[in-house]
Amino acid sequence: MSGPGLNDFVIKIGTVNGTGSASANGLLMKSIFRMGIPVVGKNVFPSNIQGLPTWYEIRVSGDGHAGRSGEVHMMVAMNQATYDQDLAELATGGVLLYDSTWPRPQLENRPDVTVIGVPLMKMCNEVVKAARSRILMKNMAYVGAVAALVDIDLAVIRSLIEETFAAKAKLIDSNMVAVKLGYDYVKSHYDCPLRFRVAALDKTKGKVMIDGNTAASLGCVYAGATFGAWYPITPSTSLMDGFVKYCKKLRVHEESGKNKFCIIQAEDELAAAGLIIGAAWNGARAFTPTSGPGISLMSEWIGFAYYTEIPVVFFDIQRTGPSTGMPTRTQQCDIQTTAYASHGDTKHIVLYPSDPNECFDFAVRSFDLAERFQTPVFFLSDIDLGMNDWMVDELTWDDNYVPDRGKVVTKDDLDKMESFSRYLDVDGDHIPYRSLPGTDPKGAYFLRGSGHNAHARYTELGHEYQEIVDRLLAKWESAKTAVPAPIVQKAAGSTRYGMIAIGTSDAAATEARTRLEADGMPVDYMRVRAFPFTDEVEAFIADHEEVFVVEQNRDAQLLNLLLTETNAAREKLIPVLHYSGEPLNYRFVCDALMKRIKLRKIA
Amino acid sequence: MTSFLKPKIRRHNEPLNELGLARVDYEGNMSTLCAGCGHDSVTAAIVRAFYELSIPPHRALKISGIGCSSKTTSYFMNDSHGANTVHGRMPSFATGALSANNDLPTIGISGDGDSLSIGLGQMAHAMRRNVNMLYMLENNGVYGLTKGQFSASADLGSLPKKGDPNEFPAIDPVAFALSVGATFIARSFSGDRKQLVSLIKAGLKHKGFAIIDVISPCVSFNDHKGSTKSYAHTYEFYSKAVHADYIAPSQEIVAAYDEGEVMPVELHDGGYIQLRKLDADYDPTDRGAAFNRVMDSERKNEILTGLLFIDEKQPDLHETQNMEARPLNEIPYTELNPGADALSALQAEFR
Numbered sequence: 001m002s003g004p005g006l007n008d009f010v011i012k013i014g015t016v017n018g019t020g021s022a023s024a025n026g027l028l029m030k031s032i033f034r035m036g037i038p039v040v041g042k043n044v045f046p047s048n049i050q051g052l053p054t055w056y057e058i059r060v061s062g063d064g065h066a067g068r069s070g071e072v073h074m075m076v077a078m079n080q081a082t083y084d085q086d087l088a089e090l091a092t093g094g095v096l097l098y099d100s101t102w103p104r105p106q107l108e109n110r111p112d113v114t115v116i117g118v119p120l121m122k123m124c125n126e127v128v129k130a131a132r133s134r135i136l137m138k139n140m141a142y143v144g145a146v147a148a149l150v151d152i153d154l155a156v157i158r159s160l161i162e163e164t165f166a167a168k169a170k171l172i173d174s175n176m177v178a179v180k181l182g183y184d185y186v187k188s189h190y191d192c193p194l195r196f197r198v199a200a201l202d203k204t205k206g207k208v209m210i211d212g213n214t215a216a217s218l219g220c221v222y223a224g225a226t227f228g229a230w231y232p233i234t235p236s237t238s239l240m241d242g243f244v245k246y247c248k249k250l251r252v253h254e255e256s257g258k259n260k261f262c263i264i265q266a267e268d269e270l271a272a273a274g275l276i277i278g279a280a281w282n283g284a285r286a287f288t289p290t291s292g293p294g295i296s297l298m299s300e301w302i303g304f305a306y307y308t309e310i311p312v313v314f315f316d317i318q319r320t321g322p323s324t325g326m327p328t329r330t331q332q333c334d335i336q337t338t339a340y341a342s343h344g345d346t347k348h349i350v351l352y353p354s355d356p357n358e359c360f361d362f363a364v365r366s367f368d369l370a371e372r373f374q375t376p377v378f379f380l381s382d383i384d385l386g387m388n389d390w391m392v393d394e395l396t397w398d399d400n401y402v403p404d405r406g407k408v409v410t411k412d413d414l415d416k417m418e419s420f421s422r423y424l425d426v427d428g429d430h431i432p433y434r435s436l437p438g439t440d441p442k443g444a445y446f447l448r449g450s451g452h453n454a455h456a457r458y459t460e461l462g463h464e465y466q467e468i469v470d471r472l473l474a475k476w477e478s479a480k481t482a483v484p485a486p487i488v489q490k491a492a493g494s495t496r497y498g499m500i501a502i503g504t505s506d507a508a509a510t511e512a513r514t515r516l517e518a519d520g521m522p523v524d525y526m527r528v529r530a531f532p533f534t535d536e537v538e539a540f541i542a543d544h545e546e547v548f549v550v551e552q553n554r555d556a557q558l559l560n561l562l563l564t565e566t567n568a569a570r571e572k573l574i575p576v577l578h579y580s581g582e583p584l585n586y587r588f589v590c591d592a593l594m595k596r597i598k599l600r601k602i603a
Numbered sequence: 604m605t606s607f608l609k610p611k612i613r614r615h616n617e618p619l620n621e622l623g624l625a626r627v628d629y630e631g632n633m634s635t636l637c638a639g640c641g642h643d644s645v646t647a648a649i650v651r652a653f654y655e656l657s658i659p660p661h662r663a664l665k666i667s668g669i670g671c672s673s674k675t676t677s678y679f680m681n682d683s684h685g686a687n688t689v690h691g692r693m694p695s696f697a698t699g700a701l702s703a704n705n706d707l708p709t710i711g712i713s714g715d716g717d718s719l720s721i722g723l724g725q726m727a728h729a730m731r732r733n734v735n736m737l738y739m740l741e742n743n744g745v746y747g748l749t750k751g752q753f754s755a756s757a758d759l760g761s762l763p764k765k766g767d768p769n770e771f772p773a774i775d776p777v778a779f780a781l782s783v784g785a786t787f788i789a790r791s792f793s794g795d796r797k798q799l800v801s802l803i804k805a806g807l808k809h810k811g812f813a814i815i816d817v818i819s820p821c822v823s824f825n826d827h828k829g830s831t832k833s834y835a836h837t838y839e840f841y842s843k844a845v846h847a848d849y850i851a852p853s854q855e856i857v858a859a860y861d862e863g864e865v866m867p868v869e870l871h872d873g874g875y876i877q878l879r880k881l882d883a884d885y886d887p888t889d890r891g892a893a894f895n896r897v898m899d900s901e902r903k904n905e906i907l908t909g910l911l912f913i914d915e916k917q918p919d920l921h922e923t924q925n926m927e928a929r930p931l932n933e934i935p936y937t938e939l940n941p942g943a944d945a946l947s948a949l950q951a952e953f954r
Contacts, residue, residue, distance in 0.1 A: 034954075208953035218946070224939040226931040227702055249949070250941040258927040260934050262702040267728040271695040274688070274725070278666075278699025281686065282707075283932030286699065304689050394950055397943040403936050436932065437684035437700070438707050441661040446677055447686040457608075458677070 004073040004093070004196035007037050007062030011146060013076040014086045015139075018050030021078070024139035025056035026389075027160055028146060033209055033391065034156045036201040038064040040507075041209075041389050042583055047234065047327040053082045060150075060198060066355065066390065067507030070585030073196055074149070076142055087113075095194060097145060099138070116190055118145045123181045128174075137178035144182030151193035153200070154183065208394050212385035213289075215356035215395060216315060217242025219363020220287055221250060224403050225313075227286040229264045229275035231294065234327045235383035236317040239289035269294040273301035273314075280305075280312045281447065283408070283436040285367050287313040292321050292334045295341060302376055303342025304449040306472070309423070309432070311370035311377075311406065314338075315363075318382040320581045329581030330384040332503055335557035338378040339531050345469060347476045349483060350378040350531040354506040357392040358529075359385065364401075365484065371406035373479050374434060375472075382552075384504045384583040407433045414442045421445075422456040423468055430475035476532060483530035486537055489513065491522030497597065498524045498544030499576075500537075502558050505550045505584050512589035521597050523548070528558070531565075538566040541573070548593055550576040552584055607633035621657040629654045631679040636671060641793035641819030641834075642741050646678045648796055649710065649739070652803035653680060656849070664700055664709040668693040668722060671748055672714035672741035672819070691722025694729035697736055698920065704930035705921045708807055709736040715756035716746045719774045723755075730785040730812050735919040737806040738814045740776050741793075743821035744832035751824035762829030775901065776816040777911055781894045787813035788893075788912040789847070792837055793820065795908070802910060804849040810871040811919045818906065840906045844896070845887050846879040847910035868915055878910060887912050 015021035029041040040059040046052035077086045100117030165171040266272035276286035320326035353362040370377040422445040435443030445456040453464040501509035549559040556575040576592045629650040660682035667673035669690035744757040757769045787809040806813035852873035866878040893912040900907035
């Protein structure tokens with residue numbers, strides 16, 4: 001098991017939301033990143049604007065593990081309301097940092113941890129006049145205290161502050177004063193640094209710290225999406241914020257100042273879906289970001305787009321359900337919903353990115369797949385991926401990329417045709433040709449969600465109806481060869497055990513696999529990246545006697561989807577389910593697998 | 604079945620429009636509505652308006668929701684792209700379609716059920732966005748396809764074919780549109796072809812959201828004694844306030860009435876909508892006054908018709924969005940791709 005040790009420990013900061021601590025926490029994390037040390041940041045925040053508890057967890061991982069560890073080694077306990085909880089969460093041998101401006105009698109509870117008191121508020125009150133600034137400066141003071149304890153380079157902190165306040169030079173010095181208050185106090189009162197600390201490495205070159213929603217929004221821009229509609233919902237909102245920001249920066253006509261995009265904030269999710277489907281019908285690459293509750297509301301339209309074969313992209317940034325659930329906590333609970341969204345027989349293409357780099361790539365691929373297969377495509381992310389910063393390789397772009405617009409007939413094409421039938425399988429690949437409105441009278445057709453035949457005419461004839469829905473199924477199945485294939489990591493030797501994970505469960509699963517193998521428990525690993533499942537998925541299950549399916553929901557949604565859509569035997573698949581709302585950690589996965597593996601050894 | 608192909612029969616010496624097309628070129632499939640349905644008259648008026656405006660059928664969009672009225676998109680202009688969408692959601696689909704290409708004249712067909720119950724929200728938001736479309740609300744006060752339940756436009760106390768009188772006040776699309784911000788608001792009657800054709804033409808030429816509330820009686824479920832949406836009742840209480848004619852840029856405005864009674868409203872295409880006030884006191888450019896007049900007519904059980912409000916100055920959605928004149932769906936990808944260098948540069952903030 002992990003640390004704490006050099007470049008291997010977890011700091012958790014407990015604060016109150018609305019006090020400006022987010023920038024202080026970001027500063028801490030980025031300082032470590034700038035020192036060349038891989039780092040992971042997880043923001044656990046309430047569905048509230050001001051006054052409720054919020055935490056930020058920073059995992060320093062010199063080995064580059066991208067998931068949570070499941071332990072806390074330093075707790076920066078700035079919120080009195082969660083003090084007991086924060087103290088209890090600290091690992092044995094850990095360090096608790098608190099604001100000793102106020103006495104904390106309950107500190108006696110944990111003789112196995114070191115308590116470090118710093119009079120943060122008192123010191124800030126002495127040098128800062130304005131009340132609001134005092135609170136902000138107190139945040140910077142704990143940054144300084146933590147920096148002293150774990151040996152973060154003050155020059156790196158200063159350069160980051162200088163970048164942040166480049167436009168307001170006055171704030172650079174005042175922030176540094178606050179940092180120094182905490183730093184100097186700790187240096188003069190305690191032995192520094194601690195046993196676990198950072199030391200500069202060279203492991204973050206060519207890397208960026210970026211969240212999945214921002215990366216996905218860039219993917220939409222680079223894919224050539226011109227139309228976006230959405231109804232604000234946590235945690236998808238920042239995806240559209242990113243799209244707005246980058247369109248304004250990159251998509252405005254230089255001379256005319258006019259937009260080469262259209263973004264509409266809809267009145268609800270139903271309208272958002274209608275807007276993008278209308279735009280896509282008329283030839284624009286269109287998308288909407290939403291979350292589970294939005295998918296529920298959009299379901300009627302999703303079935304319409306599926307049946308009428310309109311290419312649209314739905315970004316589902318999952319959050320904890322059911323119903324309103326815990327809107328700011330993570331889960332992978334829409335796996336089943338997105339696979340089969342809407343009434344009637346419907347099956348969709350779904351992509352499962354696991355880091356921001358893949359968010360960028362899969363966003364682009366979503367549009368290509370949607371247009372090639374003329375169908376809705378779902379991009380299934382979650383709040384952990386969407387709203388937390390992840391360290392990934394810098395995003396790159398191939399300028400030779402050409403969008404796959406699929407089979408769209410031009411006026412010339414129509415001129416050469418005897419007649420045009422919107423839903424006729426001309427090429428035998430299950431994908432018909434589509435025409436855009438306004439092209440030519442010959443291309444005109446009537447789009448309807450009611451029964452229609454290959455010529456887009458209304459029908460209630462069984463065989464005509466079946467011809468279309470059978471083709472839709474064949475079309476969906478043919479997407480198997482076009483969607484991203486799973487990624488398989490084989491253990492060094494042969495093993496009877498396999499493990500399957502999806503999306504953000506990957507980081508913890510990968511780390512668990514590495515550690516288990518080091519402990520003599522080799523497990524082969526496969527990360528599923530798309531639905532429909534490619535043939536490798538079934539083969540992987542067939543190749544192992546027992547397969548752990550790691551996912552973040554109660555009902556084993558991926559496992560059940562595997563059972564439904566492959567020939568896998570139920571008794572082979574063992575669910576490993578984490579659904580507390582906190583991102584998965586490797587300890588949880590290790591524990592679950594070890595228990596089973598050891599049990600078998602004993603037997 | 605809503606899709607019987609209708610044979611195109613051309614007659615000798617048939618009049619042709621500027622494009623050389625005959626009226627039959629604007630027709631669609633056979634209607635499968637009940638004989639005498641008001642909606643069929645509305646369809647005929649739409650055919651005539653598009654024909655007279657010489658709009659190439661393939662350059663127009665016709666979009667509808669669900670219901671008897673929404674079926675009618677199939678009964679005109681077979682050479683247009685049409686979409687029969689989801690119940691109450693025609694406005695969002697139409698708005699999206701128009702956003703991708705604002706060059707296509709767009710007509711949305713809906714009914715009182717589709718618009719005033721399930722679709723009230725979407726209709727309102729298309730109005731406040733001033734989407735450049737003509738929205739036809741074919742209003743008969745009942746749900747036809749589900750066999751005669753009251754809709755939200757049924758008047759308080761109106762009698763059903765069977766059962767108890769309607770217990771709830773009606774939502775008046777005109778008053779609603781006035782309050783929400785539509786920029787072209789009219790009411791007409793399926794039985795008044797002349798007025799209806801004029802209004803459709805003016806509505807299509809208006810830049811922004813135009814709504815025509817058409818009283819379109821349901822012969823099967825709401826044309827009996829005691830119904831306030833029957834042919835007989837509509838004829839009895841029919842009142843014309845403002846007549847509107849579309850005058851193309853090439854035509855001259857001819858004032859055939861006394862000054863004060865005729866008012867030209869200039870359009871973005873250089874043409875005019877010429878208003879002929881049959882009620883001399885009515886000012887259809889004053890939203891507040893129009894609202895008062897509409898409320899007043901309701902108290903008198905009068906069915907006030909004609910172009911009841913127009914505001915040609917408000918920016919439409921395309922303008923509010925500061926979009927290029929060129930349709931989004933015609934911008935080549937080379938102009939949309941910011942390139943690899945830009946991607947690299949913008950990531951400085953993530954290091």
